[in-house]
Amino acid sequence: MKIFHCNVRVRYAETDRMGYVYYGNYATYFEVARVEALRELGVTYKSLEDQGVLLPVRHFSIEYKRPAHYDDLLNIQTSIQLQSPTSLLFHYSTYRLDEMLNTAQTTLVFVDAASGRPMRCPDDIRFLMEAVNH
Amino acid sequence: MKIFHCNVRVRYAETDRMGYVYYGNYATYFEVARVEALRELGVTYKSLEDQGVLLPVRHFSIEYKRPAHYDDLLNIQTSIQLQSPTSLLFHYSTYRLDEMLNTAQTTLVFVDAASGRPMRCPDDIRFLMEAVNH
Amino acid sequence: MKIFHCNVRVRYAETDRMGYVYYGNYATYFEVARVEALRELGVTYKSLEDQGVLLPVRHFSIEYKRPAHYDDLLNIQTSIQLQSPTSLLFHYSTYRLDEMLNTAQTTLVFVDAASGRPMRCPDDIRFLMEAVNH
Amino acid sequence: MKIFHCNVRVRYAETDRMGYVYYGNYATYFEVARVEALRELGVTYKSLEDQGVLLPVRHFSIEYKRPAHYDDLLNIQTSIQLQSPTSLLFHYSTYRLDEMLNTAQTTLVFVDAASGRPMRCPDDIRFLMEAVNH
Numbered sequence A, B, C, D: 001m002k003i004f005h006c007n008v009r010v011r012y013a014e015t016d017r018m019g020y021v022y023y024g025n026y027a028t029y030f031e032v033a034r035v036e037a038l039r040e041l042g043v044t045y046k047s048l049e050d051q052g053v054l055l056p057v058r059h060f061s062i063e064y065k066r067p068a069h070y071d072d073l074l075n076i077q078t079s080i081q082l083q084s085p086t087s088l089l090f091h092y093s094t095y096r097l098d099e100m101l102n103t104a105q106t107t108l109v110f111v112d113a114a115s116g117r118p119m120r121c122p123d124d125i126r127f128l129m130e131a132v133n134h
Helices: A023-040 A045-050 A123-132 B023-040 B045-050 B123-132 C023-040 C045-050 C123-132 D023-040 D045-050 D123-132
Strands: A004-009 A057-064 A073-084 A087-096 A099-109 B004-009 B057-064 B073-084 B087-096 B099-109 C004-009 C057-064 C073-084 C087-096 C099-109 D004-009 D057-064 D073-084 D087-096 D099-109
Touching: A004 A023, A023 A045, A023 A057, A023 A073, A023 A087, A023 A099, A023 C023, A073 A123, B004 B023, B023 B045, B023 B057, B023 B073, B023 B087, B023 B099, B023 D023, B073 B123, C004 C023, C023 C045, C023 C057, C023 C073, C023 C087, C023 C099, C073 C123, D004 D023, D023 D045, D023 D057, D023 D073, D023 D087, D023 D099, D073 D123
Parallel strands: none
Antiparallel strands: A004 A073, A057 A099, A057 C057, A073 A087, A087 A099, B004 B073, B057 B099, B057 D057, B073 B087, B087 B099, C004 C073, C057 C099, C073 C087, C087 C099, D004 D073, D057 D099, D073 D087, D087 D099
């Protein structure tokens, strides 16, 4: 399984009064990680939307092991696979150097913007998913 | 000048590692305050947008005097006036009990969603602004 | 099981370019919902922290069924139970009128601020949890 | 006057239902820009705080000219100067390619974390400010 790497620097705005990254902000980090992984594959999420394909999140879960702090440089490792004909499964692991801070998953569903209904993964993306994980 | 009152409870997500409300989050509090002020006047911002009238912010400035903390119940006092035929000026003062924490202003411009160009303040809103400040 | 109700109005800041509440923002709504549920039981999260008891989130998962939109008035229904001697389990369901938008769970762990180590749920909170769910 | 450059990619989380970057999110971009400018000078904001020097924002103002959109790569140009013996003035201009989107200023005040009172700018930072702008 191909692993994509993405670095994110923790912003002051993202910390809370415990001095930790607020637990809800990882969702944004994973958005950045998956968008950059797709970009590395030649797919820009923005152009998908411009073509009328939305990719809303259907499921998100995260297991927090250790907190991240202000100014930490985080490395998010992401893998992607086709979960069903209409959905993608992303796995994420967040590291600070070689310390794992958390692991997470999201399921994203292909939705036709015009009809608002689920649609099959476009062929070019399906081929990419198959190619990248061999 | 009519003063509108709006209460906002500080969320954990909105604090930073100093234990203060992050300085950028007041923009959101003022959005809530002006939307509730307009609602009190019978104007819902959402229905304005649904009618093709956008109200983007042109200018924002804020003077921070004292920080707000987690779980504080803030009272935001808002006044509205027509600044020009195409823009509204909002003044805000944020209080915790009788302690003033900051003061701010925003200018919002009426924009026609279809053309993307500034437009005159709709008559009904102009009449409301004139009526409310007498 | 006692169900706590909490209303949250969707802010403009919380929407994204799909016109939906950004998927990561529900974490903040659930923070508000659990803090208000505890307050209803007589426990303020702030005073817990002031007494040296932290409650970081260990696990969070959410299943999105339908999106929320700008200005929606959401009703979040929350239940709380002791999951282990050192952790609380919260279940959330988000409604817009009688339409269920999503369901979620968080596990929060009692941590001693001084040592940074997990600690047993304080007795008064344990009694409350037992009392409230009878 | 030395100009520091910082690139920020617009995240989906930062857009709103108009499809623009939410007006309050620029405060976070400017935080990133000034922290990276200081880092380029050899000053990490985190280590300042660890030494007991806080730098809260006293004043913030921004003039919005054009909106930024999802996935835009923004270039923020920042200059720093000593405004008074106890405060720094930052100017920011946000560009997308050669199009200027907005200009802003923040005043930050040196505060002694122990006493909570304003303090003089530490000598090493004062020397840096003088050196960098010659």
